[in-house]
Amino acid sequence: MSVDVITFGLNHTSAPLAVRERVSLTGDLLRPALDGLRAAFGGAVREAAILSTCNRTEIYCAAEPQAARQLPIWLAEHQRISADDLHPHLYRHDQDDAVRHAFRVASGLDSMVLGEPQILGQMKEAVRTADDAGSLGTLLHQLFQRTFAVAKEVRSQTAIGEQSVSMAAAAVRLAERVFGDLTQVKVLFIGAGEMIDLCATHFAAQHPQRVTVANRTLARAETLSTRISGDTMKLSDLPERLADYDVVVSCTASSLPILGLGMVERATRQRRRKPIVMVDLAVPRDIEAEVARLDDVYLYCVDDLGRLVQSATDARKAAVVQAEAIIETRVQHFMHWLGTREMVPVIRDLHQAAGAIRAAELDRARKMLARGESPEAVLEQLAHGLTQKYLHGPLAALNQSEGEHREQLLAWLPRLYPLRER
Structure with a gap:
């Protein structure tokens, strides 16, 4: 099929x-x-x-x-x-x-x-x-x-x-809308994949007061944090330390949210109405959508950033x-x-059919030589047999065709066989 x-x-x-x-x-x-x-x-x-x-x-x-x-x-x-x-x-x-x-x-x-x-x-x-x-x-x-x-x-x-205005650059722009100068903000990155790496690079260029990377595997977090002069955190420490950060950027491969409504709500109370920008670049989302309802929390998802960068594409x-x-x-x-590629099986079948004809005619020629027949007669018979089998297909098709089908065959034959100009 x-x-x-x-x-x-x-x-x-x-x-x-x-x-x-x-x-x-x-x-x-x-x-x-x-x-x-x-x-x-x-x-x-x-x-x-x-x-x-x-x-x-x-x-x-x-x-x-x-x-x-x-x-x-x-x-x-x-x-x-x-x-x-x-x-x-x-x-x-x-x-x-x-x-x-x-x-x-x-x-x-x-x-x-x-x-x-x-x-x-x-x-x-x-x-x-x-x-x-x-x-x-x-x-x-x-x-x-x-x-x-x-x-x-x-x-x-x-x-x-x-x-190109990347998602990472857009995340920085959103944080600047809320805080203006980012040199006094503390930024937390959750995850250590390619997107977080890009975001960390963009934020580090703004020289924030503190940068922390939280990841399930601390070794990967340390590799990134060393490059951006930051520190690391265990994911299990998020509930106690979330309130310390002004900007949170998350992008993990978790199938369930990492930051729930309750955890963020506790963090906002500890921050005493100081705003917090949260950028969720993960799909599925790392931050529960209900977090957006909290006062003083500016939550942006990947689609929000997409709309922001579209203005830079013209x-x-x-x-x-x-x-x-x-x-x-x-x-x-x-x-x-x-x-x-689809013609390969057809070409292979053609080669196999031609090979079978060749083998049959060679076997017949060898038997004639074994009976003592003259080599010249054997060669003549071999050439005749190959020619007849070579022409059998197209001649049979022509004889059995009529009308438009015959016209099509006559048009194709010069392409398939070296016919003499008529």
């Missing part, structure tokens, strides 16, 4: 944060999801990779069309979400549209922040995870290698990533046209490769 390249999922434009966090498959959830996907569909889903970030959860696969239609149902069941709640937010791309989508995502054209570079690293990590899980094959491996090459080409030949929109042109060319190249 034929296999299609398919991408389906949801992102920041198709689904609100409340839905995205219910579908998120980050961290330790990714490998079990890949195993579950393959177990559910068996050979019908030949290859698969899952990209899950704060802005999107997408499944890239090489699958039979019937299986592809069932993938949304599988995702809803796997994530324990109603199919009716999930379906309105899903999109699906097939074949060249799926390839085009992968190229655009990796190039930063489908991001909340136009041209942001983090998505490429996230996609590479998703591919490594799929490879480790044994769910990549020739088709998706080729797709992603070309995807990474296209992203590099777009970034090197266009201005799509220049002067200067780069001219580069989008050039980037789209590059992507379109590379899509056509990939589809040509895919079409060539």
